[in-house]
Structure formats: structure tokens, C-alpha cells
Amino acid sequence: QVQMVESGGDLVQAGGSLRLSCVLSGRTLSMYVLGWFRQAPGKEREFVAGISRTSLTLRYADSVKGRFTIARDNAKNTAYLQMNSLKPEDTALYYCAVRDQWLDVVATTPNGYAYWGQGTQVTVSS
Secondary structure (H helix, E strand, O other): OOEEEEEOOOEEEOOOOEEEEEEEEOOOHHHOOEEEEEEOOOOOOEEEEEEOOOOOOEEEOOOOOOOEEEEEEHHHOEEEEEEOOOOHHHOEEEEEEEOOOOOOOOOOOHHHOOEEOOOEEEEEEO
16 A cells, blocks of 8 residues: 655745655555645645656656756655745645556646645745
């Protein structure tokens, strides 16, 4: 059974940085494409970044390009989202998710992902 747990969310001032972590248990992370999504109150869940199984493909939403970096350490079953130059509009609940095993295309919509964590809150004050 795949379980995912996010951590690292916090309250930070605009211009600050955070690093989110996502730990997968129950399976080997190398089997999965992983994505980060976020959802602000009253808004739909949106794609933030995604990474293929061997990190060869990275994809980012236009709104975070140049500020956020996705990475993974398959040996630790852990993925990361480094967030720099944070803005108030980055405030949201951040989720990590993985696709069905052995797929290796980075999807950018929530319905492309099969397993989700519970989320970690990021709040950016102005």
C-alpha cells in the first residue's frame, strides 16, 4: 500500500524560502513519477512541478519557474520541493502525488496521479 507524507510547510515572509519533503512508504519511489500540486482556498488544485522516475524530465508551472526546484532521492524514498522568492500568491496547501507505477511521463493534471499525501500548509505573508 502506497502512503505519502509531506512536511516542511510553514509561515514565511514574502521573499523567503522553504523546502518541502515528501516521503513515500510501502513501495519504492523509483517506480513512480512524482508531482507536487497546490490548492488555495476556493481554487482548484493546480500543478506545481513534476519529476520523472530517474529525474531526466522536470516540468514546472509557469508561475513557479525560476523560483521552485523539484528533486528526488530514490535511495531515501524522498522527494523535495525547494521554494525560493516566495510570494503571497504561493500560499496554499501543498500535496505530493505519484502516478501509477512504471509510467514515466510527467502529467500536469491531478487526474493523472493515483496516490496522494495529506498536504502541508504553506503561508506567505506580505
